[in-house]
Amino acid sequence: MGLTITQAAKVLGVTRQALNNVVTCKSAISPQMAMRLSKAFGSNPETWLRMQLSYDLANALKDESKIKVRRQHLPRELTN
Numbered sequence: 155m156g157l158t159i160t161q162a163a164k165v166l167g168v169t170r171q172a173l174n175n176v177v178t179c180k181s182a183i184s185p186q187m188a189m190r191l192s193k194a195f196g197s198n199p200e201t202w203l204r205m206q207l208s209y210d211l212a213n214a215l216k217d218e219s220k221i222k223v224r225r226q227h228l229p230r231e232l233t234n
Contacts, residue, residue: 166190182206 157165163173167190175181183191188202 162194165194179209182210 159174159177160170163170166173166187168187172181172187176183176187183202183206185199185203188199188206191197191202192199
């Protein structure tokens with residue numbers, strides 16, 4: 155986009171630190187940030203949030219083997 159973090163933060167109406175935290179993956183894109191990004195750079199908030207969700211899920215899947223949960227079979231009346 156050709157913007158510095160400082161310039162983009164000003165466009166978005168957030169602090170430089172807040173945007174830097176998103177860019178460096180220290181903070182996730184919140185619904186409010188998604189709305190700001192959408193208004194400033196296009197697309198829609200849902201697209202920004204789906205990108206965040208995809209990123210989060212990809213990171214979680216890296217540690218999937220550490221999650222020790224066995225599948226439970228629920229009574230039929232709870233599954234209908």
